[in-house]
Each structure stands twice: as C-alpha cells, then as structure tokens.
Amino acid sequence: MIRYIIRRLLQMVLTFFGTTLIVYALMFAAQTDPIQALVGERPVSQATRDYLTQRYHLDRHGVTGFFSRYWDYISHLLRGDLGQTLGGRSIGQILAQAWPYTLKLSAIAIVFVIVFGVTAGVVAGLRRGGLFDHATLALTLVVIGIPVFVLGFLGQYFLAVRWGIFPVNNQNTLYSLILPALVLSSLSLATALRLTSASISENLRADYVRTAKSKGLAPRRIVGVHVLRNSLIPIVTFIGVELGNLMAGAIVTERIFNIPGVGFNLYKAINTEDGPTVVAIVSVLVVIFLVVNLLVDLLYAVLDPRIRYE
Amino acid sequence: MQARRLAAWTALPVAVIIGLGACDTANSGSNANGGSNPNGVVSVGIAEPEHLIPSNTTDISGGQVLQALFTPLVTYDKDAKPVEAQAASITTIDSRVWKIKLKPGYTFHNGEPVTADSYIRAWNYGAYGPNGQNANYYFAHIQGYNALNPGANNTPATNTLSGLKRLDDLTLQVTLSAPYSDFKAELGYTAFLPLPKSAFGIDGGLVKRFEDREVGDGPFKMKGIWTHDQAIEVERYDAYPGQKPKVGGVLFKIYQDLTTAYADVQTNTLDVLPQGLATQNLATAAADFGDRYQHSPASSFEFLAFPTFDSAYANVGVRKAISMAIDRDGIVTTIFANSQSAARSFVSPVLQGYRDNTCGDACQYRPSAAKQLYTDSAGPAEIKIAYNADGGHKEWVQAVCNQLRRNLGVTCLAQPEAKFADLLQKVEKKQPVGMFRLGWSMDYPSMEDYLSPLYSTHGSANYYGYSNAQFDRLVQQGSEQQTEAAAIGYYQQAENILARDMPVIPLRFKQNNYVFSTRVSNVGVDLFSYLNLIDITTSAT
Amino acid sequence: MSELAAIAAVEAPATQRRSLGGDAWRALRRNPVFWVSVLIVVGFVVMAVYPRLFTGVNPNDCDLGRSLRRPGGGAWFGYDFQGCDVFARTVYGARASIEVGVLATLFAGVLAFAVGMPAGYFGGWVDALLSRVVDIVLGIPLLLAAIVLLHRIAAGGHNYGVWPVAVTLGGLGWTTAARVVRASVISARQQDYVQAARMLGAGHRRIMLRHILPNAMAPAIVVLTIALGTFIAAEATLSFLGVGLKPPSVSWGVDISDAQPRLRSAWWPLLWPSTFLALTVLAFIMLGDATRAAFDPKGR
DSSP: HHHHHHHHHHHHHHHHHHHHHHHHHHHHHHHHHHHHHTEEETTOOHHHHHHHHHHHHOOOOHHHHHHHHHHHHHHHTTTOOOBTTTTOHHHHHHHHHHHHHHHHHHHHHHHHHIIIIIIIHHOOOOOOOHHHHHHHHHHHHHHHHOOOOHHHHIIIIIIIIIIIISSOOOOOOGGGGHHHHHHHHHHHHHHHHHHHHHHHHHHHHHHHHHHHHHHOOOOHHHHIIIHHHHHHHHHHHHHHHHHHHHHHHHHHHOOOHTTTHHHHHHHHHHTTOOHHHHHHHHHHHHHHHHHHHHHHHHHHHHHHOOOOOO | HHHHHHHHHHHHHHHHHHHHHHHHHHHHHHHHHHHHTOOOOOEEEOOOOSSSSSSGGOOOHHHHHHHHHOOOOOEETTEEEEEEESEEEESSSSSSSEEEEEEEOOTTTTOOOOHHHHHHHHHHHHOOGGGGGGTGGGGGGTTTTTHHOOOOOOOOSSSTTTTTEETTEEEEEEEBBBOTTTTHHHSSSSOOOOOOOGGTTTTTTTOOOOGGOOOEEESSEOOSOOTTEEEEEEEEEEOOOOOOSSSEEEEEEESGGGGGGGHHHHHTTSSSSSSOHHHHHHHHHHHHHGGGEEEEEEEEHHHHHHHHTGGGGGHHHHHHHHHHTHHHHHHHHTTTTSSEEEESSSOTSSSOOOOOTTTTTGGGHHHHHHHHHHHTOOOOOOEEEEGGGGGTOHHHHHHHHHHHHHHOOOEEEEEEEHHHHHHHHHHTTTOOOOOEEEEEESSSSHHHHHHHHHHSTOOOOOOOOOOOHHHHHHHHHTTTTTSHHHHHHHHHHHHHHHHHHHHEEEEEEEEEEEOOTEEEEEEOBTTSSOTTTOEEEOOOO | HHHHHHHHHHGGGGGHHHHHHHHHHHHTOOOHHHHHHHHHHHHHHHHHHHHTTTTOOTTTTOOOTTTTTTTTTTTTTOBOTTEEEHHHHHHHHHHHHHHHHHHHHHHHHHHHHHHHHHHHHHHHHHHHHHHHHHHHHSSOOHHHHIIIIIITTTTTSHHHHHHHHHHHHHEEEEEHHHHHHHHHOOOOOOOHHHHHHHHOOHHHHIIIIIHHHHHHHHHHHHHHHHHHHHHHHHHHHHHHSSSSSSOOOOHHHHHHHHGGGGGTTTTHHHHHHHHHHHHHHHHHHHHHHHHHHOOOOGGO
C-alpha cells in the first residue's frame, strides 16, 4: 500500500511536467499577438511592444523558439519562481489569491452533489421506474436544456435580485457562495443522480442480493450495506473527476457571480495569451486531480475488499 | 410544464416596474431633504485596471481610479475646451514652446509639494522607451522623444527629454519638436500626470509595486493597498487645496465582467456603474431604475472599415451603397433602446468643429437607391463583416448583416473572431476578412485625435490602410496652426475628403449610459466616461 | 429464456453472438420506451436531413422590424430578437446540433473505452500511463483547446462545419466516462465469472469484450447520454466565444445563447431550442437505458 502511494506520488511529478509541456505548447500554438491582446482595442505603443517582446522573448518562434521559451519557464519554475504576467503581476500572488475562492466554491458544490445528487439517486434507484425516478429524469432534462449561463442568470435574477434570498454577487462570505455553488453543481448533481440510480438498480438485481434475500436478511440491511457499498465505485469515481471539472469549469459561474477565482483568471489569461499564467493555473489544477484520483483509487480498495494495490 | 412556468415569469417584470416606481418616489423625497453624509463612502463598479502608473494607464478603469488620486494640469468644460486645473496658466506664442505655470499649495499624499520636477520626472519616465509604458507615444510631440526611443534592442543614450525645462519650482517649459496647436488639450490626458519623488528608487526606476500603494496629488488618497481583482479604496485627502469632494471616500469594486454589476446596483449593493452597461440591460434599465438610469454625451464612435487590400470594396460606389443599405436608426432604436445615436459624420459630436451629416446622402437609409448603386458598381455577391466576439457586438453586426441581405440581395455573414487581437492579425496578414468593425474614443477633445489616428496614412489605428496625401497634408497643417479656430478650418476640409472617399462607414455615436443606487445623488459621467467624484453625494453612513 | 441463451453460449460459442444480439432485439422489440425513443430520434433525424419538410421559411431571413414579436399568425413560435422566425431556426438548428452531439458523444465513447478498459483491466504501468493521460486531458481548459484546434488548425475565417467542433468537444469530454469505465472494469475483473473465464483459458481480448464490457456499459451509457446534451450546449459556449460554429450555420446552442440576454423581454426564443435540446437528450437517455437493459443478462 505504502509503496503504491509512493509510486503514485512519483508519477505525479512526471505528470506535472507533461502537463506544463502540453499546455505551454498549446498556448504557444494559440498565440497570435499577446501584446495587442493585453491592451484590447487600443493601439499599442511601439515602446511597449519592444519592451514586452524583449522581456518575454516573444520574438522566439518556431520549434527551437518554443523549447528555449519552455526551458526558460521550467528553469524559473524549478527555482520556485512562477514568473510574472505580461501586465507585470506576480503569478504566485494571483494563484494564492484565486485558489481559496475556487476551492471553497467547488467544495460547496461537491457537497451539494453528494448530499442531494447521491441521496436522491439512491431513492430513485430503489424504485426504478417510479414517480421519483421520473421526476429526477425531468430535472436532469431541464438542467441540460437550460445551459449553465441561463441557469445562472435565472438563479441570480429570481433568488437574489427579486426575492433577496441570496446576495447577488460574491461578498467574501460562505453564504454568498451558496447560490453560485448551486448553479455550478447543477449539471454534476443531475449526472450523479442518474448514475447513482442506475448503479443501485443494477446492483439490486445482482446475485448476491438474491442470496442475501434468500438468507432472510432485512431489506434495509441489504440496501444499506451490500447494495450501497457495491454501487459506490462508479459514483465515487465520478465525484472525484467532477471535483476537477467543477474547479476548471467554474469560468462561467465565477463570471456571473463575480468571484475572483481560478476560472476567471484562467479565462483572462487565455484571452490575453498569457502562457505562464495559464500553465501555472493548469498545473496546480492537475496536481489536485492527481491527489483526488489517488484518494479515489484508495477508496476503491475500501469499498471493495477484493481490490488490492501492491 | 416548462412553457407555463416561463409564461408566468414574463408577468413578473410588470410587478417590478410598479414596485420600483413606488420605491423611487419615496427615495427622491428623502434625498430632497438633504440626507447626504459628507463622510459617506460611495461604491463604484470598475473592471480590474491594467495599471495605475499614469504613463502606463490607457484603460478606462485605471483612468477612473486616477481621476480620484490625481489632479491633471487641465480638465475640460462643457464644450470640451481645456481649462486649467493644477496648472495656473498654460501659454504659448508659436504652438511650439509652451510655458506651464503650476498652482501653489498642491501636495502629494505623502506631503511632498507638487513642483515642475514632479512633472518632468514622470514624463521622462513615461517617454523612456525601455520602460515600456503603454502611453509612451503621447510624449512623441515633445522634443527629444526620438532619442529616448531608438527602437528595439537599442539602449537610449539619454534618459531625459531635451524639450523639458524647469524654469522655477512652479514653472515648466515644454518645447515640442514641431508646432502642435492641441497640446494644451492633450495635457488633460492621464499620461501627463505628475509623480512624487518617493515613487522613484535610487536607480531612477519606479519603486517596486508603487502602483499598489499609489501616491498622487488628487482629492482622494489610497486607503490601504490595491486588492487585485477585488477592490481599491480611496479616502478624502484633507490637505487638498482644490475643490473638495462631498463624500468621505470611494470604494472601487472590481468586477470581472462589468455587465454583472448591474444586478448589484439593482439591489443597492453597488452605488454607481459609470460604464459597462450591457446592451441587453438597456431595454430594461428604464423600468428597473426609473430616473436613476441616465445618459450623457460620450466620445465613442463606432464604424465599419473596408480593408484597402480587398479589391471587392475598392469601388467607392460599393462602399456608399453598403452604407445606404444600413438602417442606422432602426438598429439604434431596437438594439440599443435609443441609448446611442446614429452617426453620419466622421468625428464625434462632442468636439469643437463637429458638423452634422458630413457624410451626406451616403449615410441616409435609402434601400432602393442602394441596391441600384450596388448593382451598377458591381459589388460582391457575398459580404462578410468580421467582429470580435468579446465585446458584445454580435447583436448589431448580425442586424447590419440582415439588412444588407434584405436590401442588397447579397449573402452576408457576420464572422466572429475570438478577440480583437485575432481580428487585427488577420487584417495585418491581409486575409479576406471582409469588412470589420472598429470603435474609437478620444484621449483628448480635438478633431485631430480622430482624424490623425484613424484616417491618416500612418495613423496608429488605421488598420485598414486608407491613405490620401491631400488628407494627410490638411491634418498636418491644421495641427500646426496657432489657434484652435484656425486648426478646425483645416480639419473640416480634411473631413470633407473622407465623405468623398468613404474609407469607413460611420454607424453610431455612443453615449454614457449609467445607473446608480437610491443612496447617491448628483451623479454625472463626463465625456471620457469617467464618473465625477467631486460632485457626487451619498446618504450612506 | 436467458438460461437457454446461457446454455447456448457455453455449448455453441460460434452462434453465441447472434443469439445474444437476437435476445436483446427480442427484448427491445417489446419495450415501449424503446419505440418512443426511436420515434423521437427518427423524427429529429428527418428534421435534420430534410428541414424543408417542416418549414418553408428561411431561418436566415430576418427583419429587425419584427424583433421579439410574440408567437401567433404565421409564426408559431414567434420571432427572435433579430426578427428571425423561431420555428424555422429551431427546425434548421437540428442538423448542426444533433451532428455535434452525436459525433462528439461517439468520439468520446470510443476514447473512453479505448483508454478506460485497458487501464482498469491490466492495471500496473498501463493503468499508470493511461490514467495520467486522463489527468492531463482533464486539466486542459476547453477554451484553450478550442482556440488551438478551431482557430489555428482548422483554418481561419472559413466555415469549417461541425467536424472540428465535434472532435474538440469529444476529444476533451471523454475523461469522465473513461474514469467511470475504468472503475467498473476494476470492480468487474475481480468478479467470480471473470476469474472463471480466465481459468478456462480465455484471452484478454475475449474477457474484456465478452465479459467485462457489458458490465462496464451501464455507467458509461448514463454518463455519455447526459454528455450528449452538454456537448450540444457546449457548442453554444464555443460559438459565444467566437471559436465555434460560424454563420450561416444555425444551431440550438447558438440560439439559446443569443436568447439568454433578452430573456426578461421574451421567453419564446429561448424556450423552443431548449425544449428541442431537452427532448433530444431525453430520447437518447431512454434509448440508452432500453438498450442497456436489453443487453444486461441479469435484467431478463
């Protein structure tokens, strides 16, 4: 077990570099004119252009240019220097400021997914084809049919502006993050719900349930101990992946509710063709995936004793 | 089920109108009773400024904050004419050598007096090429600019502008490289603000992250530091010798997307949204805010440009026919809820020297004449209009396209590019983008600030490559005149050439459209779309 | 009957495939849910291929003078903000939307199984490698990949149709499904019947395809059918950012995102494309459910 974890941690280092390389390459490929992108629609002063080109080596093109710029970046990174944005802000500071917001937001969202999505999924799965199951299907369809930007707008307009239940925008309180988290989690919640209900109803038909029934076990125990435990593997996996998706996918939600988190900074950095910032944000994101996925994989062994890691 | 629910929602806005109407009368009553609090704090929605160093600030949000922190040499009156502010007088005989006398008694927020050196230091820093300042080119009129900007990879031999001379503590003499009649007007731009001695380190460079703890000479001083992506707070500077603000401070709340700030004003969480009202909110703003939704003139000019490398639009008849097939008023009414106005001239109506309808018949909506002219001039069967998807232009570009399709019988495609830089790059690579949209707002109120960057051969924003030697000459002659009136004569002649050549299609002049909460009164937004922070009052405690 | 099939499977491996498929088909034929979903899917496919059967109005014939006119008269669904017929746009939007949705889902499904199955089945370094690939792909922001793929590679300025959009969405959208497949495979490979098959000398390929795949199918179908809907909606996000489908393509996603800002003035431009999108997803979810149930030996 310990060896397994150590091996996974070592893989993490490699993955980290793989990610930085790929994302840096993508940013390199996407680059048109970062200096113009920085100032929007205004004309750029030649002085600014010269200065930024020289400072960020923007004149290095082609394959060799790419590797020399990537090498610059990595060697700074290894010395603990995340670099600066083209606008001159420290990327380290941006990350330190943005991550807490996004972590809080996605933590609340994932709690919603677990509390509402999985619970409702269990209920729906036990009575597959019942009224509750159909109701949850309808909910899923509504969430899919109304994309997140519409949902966010509707939620903000009615729950915040009209009825004043929630604050309209981020106020740096946990309470003000509830509405955005609800919007953010809606799709994951619907998917988790369908997945749980499918998984539960699948397991209800498994042989061991029949055996347990014929042994005369109480239905509550069958569901609570055997079915639930066996159904959880795909659900835990899904939630693990979804945590990452929620953090990366908060671009729209963070915009609507003015949360200065990772999604917003990522969007801005992509739009201003700010390679170092994008790479830094995505690398942290990937490290979080890796940790979460390691935990999920370890959970498999807990949920199913037949699974062993060596 | 969904249909019924949505139908019920549409009934709600009516309730909103009624509710807010009642709310409004009650409130204006309380304002009339003089419930303003001289120590209250006003919150203002802005986007994250790029920078707060004056010579590096070209974005509107940064400019808005600088309005609070600094006092410019000149401000502008109702007719957009420059009037002295921090300057006591600005005089010249030949439009080339300018003498600027400063008012005494102004101090930076650290107590340091504002002197001629405060300006010289700041301007030298801004003009010095290797500092890479965004507003660097505003110093180009000053003698010695070229020596400070020898081009990429060259280090300038000097770091001071030879045209700047300190005559005494409060007098500054500026020598330009050529006569320039609009120099006084230009001095109101944020790039020409002073900086205190404490801003500079021993090496002559700026102190690291000076802009996070900016020290200015304006009516407000920083309270705490700039919390990036979140807020900038300023408080009244009590030693300010100029006109004092009527509020205790201003909290600039930073929004990632200014359009989302609208809802915060609706719920009174934010006091003023001076810029950035989204197009879709214009339709409901009057209902949501009543008389707390207001307009004021602004300098923005929106137009369609024809790339000169595209031979399909080389015939002026084609360009004029397209212009005549666009129903400007229809678009202004339906899409912009009359919050902008149709443009039929090539410079903004806020300027001295502006004339109505210089474009003439070519900017009138005459669909059948347009079609005739288009056919006669052998216009292309497919028209494309490129726009940047990040600026909220989709609705009106689409509408223009639909009008061209109906009126000219062509296919018209509205082509989005992810961002403005992508659009520009395609134009620079001479790719067949078709027509493309552009907008321009002035840095200082002069016709020259439109004519020269937009239409002169080497104009900084002339991306479409229009070039007319006679036009260039007229603009140059205008800028060398010694009086504004004389200059305008030349500028207007130059504008007449534009009407003949039609290098771009004028579409709209924008206005400031702004909303504010029930707590604030005397809200005004100026020509540069900056909120007036001196006159505003608040009842907030 | 399922016992018969099982016996047949043991005694006559050569005929097994046909009989399993035949069994499933017989089960499907009697399932009304299957027929309803097939009906809806066929309806939408016909709409996508022959939009002229449903409307004679050109979806790009728009007049600002009719902006946001309510449903009624000649226009059943009313007019949108640009003054285009909402019904015509919804009908014509079916093609691009369904193409994007189905292609992206197929692409994502193939990738999910191609990566998730071996990762879960073989474990060890195969799993390590493939799982890390998934981690990296998960980290790549959709917007960035879309800009590179659609903006740089798929040539600038031209209307390149739905393929690159579908590949982009599918190419990034398979990771959740792949992880779910991997998880099911890990849990299935420990099951007694898999051990038994291995003992009997079945090869890896046979075990994976015959014994594990059907078990990994159920959760993957759930995730993928929902993903189909989100792909259609995600296309709108890309178009909104200026890197997705370009005019004159008409799609539900684009119409939904265009209608959203004016929602407080008019609901009908949003309602209809949303409803059609939801119906499509419903049809695919039901179809997926029915097929899965039919192929599941435990269910019969």
